[in-house]
Amino acid sequence: MSSGSRSGEFCPRCGDEISRPSDIDLPSGPSDPDAVLCDGCYFEDFDLVDAPERIEVRVCSQCGALHRGNRWVDVGARDYTDIAVEETADRLAVHVDAREVDWGVEPEQVDQNTIRMHCLFSGVIRGTAVSEEVTVPVYVARETCDRCGRIAGDYYASIIQVRGTDRTPTTDENDRAVEIAESYIAEREATGDRNAFITETSRTDDGVDMKISTNQMGQGIAKRIVAELGGTVSEAPTLVTEDGDGNEVYRVTFTARLPPYTPGDVIDLDDGDGPVLVTSAHGNLKGVRLATGDRYEADFEEGIDPDARTLGTREDAESTTLVAVEDAHAVQVLDPETFESKTVPRPSYLDPDADEVPVLKHRQGLHVLPDDEL
Structure with a gap:
């Protein structure tokens, strides 16, 4: 062509x-x-x-x-x-x-x-x-978008309360709970969920309170907190209004109740086997016996709250001189207060060649703690 x-x-x-x-x-x-x-x-x-x-x-x-x-x-x-x-x-x-x-x-x-x-x-x-x-x-x-308008208007659908069992949550626990909540919300925001926000976070004498945008997210955050820090979650719904279709609208308070003991606590179970250094508060309470170094785990019925009293914490321990190893079950250390030589139980984790060891002095005597978390 x-x-x-x-x-x-x-x-x-x-x-x-x-x-x-x-x-x-x-x-x-x-x-x-x-x-x-x-x-x-x-x-x-x-x-x-x-x-x-x-x-x-x-x-x-x-x-x-x-x-x-x-x-x-x-x-x-x-x-x-x-x-x-x-x-x-x-x-x-x-x-x-x-x-x-x-x-x-x-x-x-x-x-x-x-x-x-x-x-x-x-x-x-x-x-x-x-x-x-x-x-x-x-x-x-x-x-002002809908989301920012809700936040400015102090809108929230659920409340998370972080509380301790027979104690006040530590500053680290409160800080970590807030970090968990903020991380959860950030994940939801990353998916494009504009209903995800924290309206207010407040510290109280009893713990920390957070106002969350939805009940579903409040529940999810509370479960994440106890999954990491231990404890249980309880729910308390409150009827606040009815929607346009006549359906009841509830605001739910989720209480993340942290366990009575935290890793690092030294407790006395009054069972004749000596104090326990708590290593985990998830599921059943777990720890290590300071007298022997043996592992400890609470019975299923006791869970994370066995009958015990707190003797001190790992932070209370002081470094002192290991004087001598007497035998397989006893060593001599210097009392960090009186500087007298004391015979104390020899746990399996003790290094016999160490010059100094951490010890905790409490109402029942003196015990050697492990150098690191077990």
């Missing part, structure tokens, strides 16, 4: 004979009634780009979320220029028959809330290179 010129066609608008190379692809079909026009008439009313007169972008001034469609989307916007470029690109339409299209944009910050987008497009139509420049003002409307 040879490539010549098409002739014998006339423009229905101006009447001129149309002559164009035969290898030029023309639009076909009813979608473009101007396809039959000559180039002069065709380009007379031709628009390469269809652009709106103005674009409004709704962003949350608190968290930077962007309103798209009928919902808020987390984009963490702080520099709204990038958002303006994306929104402009989505709203501009290039002629369907344009080929080899290329475009660029140069934003101009007019004021704090207005960005003027200067867009230059180029392409090929009917074998002719065309270009067009459009300017679209983008207005940034700063609002």
Whole structure:
């Protein structure tokens, strides 16, 4: 097939004979009634780009979320220029028959809330290179998203209370409980869940309280806390209102009750086998006997709360001199208070070649502790 010129066609608008190379692809079909026009008439009313007169972008001034469609989307916007470029690109339409299209944009910050987008497009139509420049003002409307509005309004659906059993949680336990909650919420936020937030965290004389956005998340956080720190979770629902369909809406308080003993506590079980250094409060209480070094685990019925009293903690231990190893069951150490030589039980974890050992002096005497956590 040879490539010549098409002739014998006339423009229905101006009447001129149309002559164009035969290898030029023309639009076909009813979608473009101007396809039959000559180039002069065709380009007379031709628009390469269809652009709106103005674009409004709704962003949350608190968290930077962007309103798209009928919902808020987390984009963490702080520099709204990038958002303006994306929104402009989505709203501009290039002629369907344009080929080899290329475009660029140069934003101009007019004021704090207005960005003027200067867009230059180029392409090929009917074998002719065309270009067009459009300017679209983008207005940034700063609002408050639903999520930030709830937080500002002190909205919450559940409460987590971190408490101890017959004791007050330690500062480390309270801090770790808050870290667990924040990590849980961060994981949910990373999945796009905008209902995930902590409204308030407060320290009290009894522990720490946290207001959580949903009951499901409150329960999930409480379970994670006791999974790591030990203890049990109890629930106390309170009827607060009814929804539009008449369904009762409850606010649930989840109490993460930490065990009475924590790793590092030294307790007396009054069973004749000597004190126990607690090593775990998960499931059944576990530890090591200070008199022998044998492992200890509470019965299933006792769980994490066997009948015992606290003698001290690992932090109360002091380093003292190992004087002599008497036999397989006894050693001599210096009393850290009186500096007298005392014979004490020799646990299996004691290093007989050590010069110094950690000891805990308590109401029942003196015991050697392991150098490290077991």
